[in-house]
Amino acid sequence: MRIDFIKCHGSGNDFALVDARGVARDDGDWAVVARALADRRGAVGSDGLLLLTDGDGQHAFGMRMFNSDGSEAETCLNGLRCVARAGLSALGIDQALVRLKTSGAEVRRDPDLAPGVVTIGELAGPASLELDDWPMTIGRHQNVQMPIAGLPSDRAFTAVAIPNPHLIAFVDAIDEAELVAAGEACEAAPHWLPNRANVSFVEVRGPDALFVRTHERGVGLTDSCGSAMAASLFAACLTERADFDAEVTLFNRGGLVKGCAAPDGMVRLSGNATWEWEGSVEVDLDRALAGDFRVARHFNDEIAAWGAVIEGV
Numbered sequence: 001m002r003i004d005f006i007k008c009h010g011s012g013n014d015f016a017l018v019d020a021r022g023v024a025r026d027d028g029d030w031a032v033v034a035r036a037l038a039d040r041r042g043a044v045g046s047d048g049l050l051l052l053t054d055g056d057g058q059h060a061f062g063m064r065m066f067n068s069d070g071s072e073a074e075t076c077l078n079g080l081r082c083v084a085r086a087g088l089s090a091l092g093i094d095q096a097l098v099r100l101k102t103s104g105a106e107v108r109r110d111p112d113l114a115p116g117v118v119t120i121g122e123l124a125g126p127a128s129l130e131l132d133d134w135p136m137t138i139g140r141h142q143n144v145q146m147p148i149a150g151l152p153s154d155r156a157f158t159a160v161a162i163p164n165p166h167l168i169a170f171v172d173a174i175d176e177a178e179l180v181a182a183g184e185a186c187e188a189a190p191h192w193l194p195n196r197a198n199v200s201f202v203e204v205r206g207p208d209a210l211f212v213r214t215h216e217r218g219v220g221l222t223d224s225c226g227s228a229m230a231a232s233l234f235a236a237c238l239t240e241r242a243d244f245d246a247e248v249t250l251f252n253r254g255g256l257v258k259g260c261a262a263p264d265g266m267v268r269l270s271g272n273a274t275w276e277w278e279g280s281v282e283v284d285l286d287r288a289l290a291g292d293f294r295v296a297r298h299f300n301d302e303i304a305a306w307g308a309v310i311e312g313v
């Protein structure tokens, strides 16, 4: 099967984005396409697959996101900016309500954060602390700033769903091996955490700056995770490391986004949605392999504009 897609990224979290509006395809097939296009040893390579999907009576369009292991996530906030750019542009509108797997989000075109950097604002949430929904069965209904016995780390974690599940620990300095060990313990889907979780270590870099490093569910370490940045900002405000209703810069290995969390759990992010190239690829569904691929267009100006942003970080 031949698939047309755009290779894009939000803050260095990179995706293959497919316009799937009007396309009837099994979820199982999309999971295989995700594994094929996200395979870093394969023809394309990415952190996951994004689908721009049809809207409904309430939503202008929808988004689905598949991790590189083929699992479907409830949301993806770096990916949402990319899907929003494609959806807003396809419909010729500046803002929209977007349908997600289990929730919705508002998106809008924001002023460019730097010359030539297409920028999208998104409002997601409310962030929830209720563990029964994950489910996470650890003998309490919330986990704010407390160690979790099943993890190979005795740090204090805060559990936030937005609505995908995140475990967040504030640290003085990020120990990547420790982060990976905690992430992999969650990836094993232990009996107390059957739906797994994203795990982030966060450094507080002043009253209005956080640095977030994430081991993503279904992927592993990524350069950036938008929902982790949103969940980390909410956790930082909740534990008085940052202020509600104040703008905070959320740095990561891939760049940065601007964020603002409200006490009701709604989190606003504003960041890039950058096109790298567009093309098509042959996917062998039986073997989950991406084969012959052709690039129709490179977006070198956008790549350079984003490059200038991260050079300054």
Ligand SMILES: N[C@@H](CCC[C@H](N)C(=O)O)C(=O)O
Residues within 6 Å of the ligand: 013, 065, 067, 072, 073, 074, 075, 076, 077, 078, 079, 164, 165, 198, 216, 217, 218, 219, 224, 225, 226, 227, 228
């Ligand atoms: N990178 C994403 C989140 C992708 C989904 C996540 N791995 C999960 O399974 O919850 C983001 O930018 O939010």
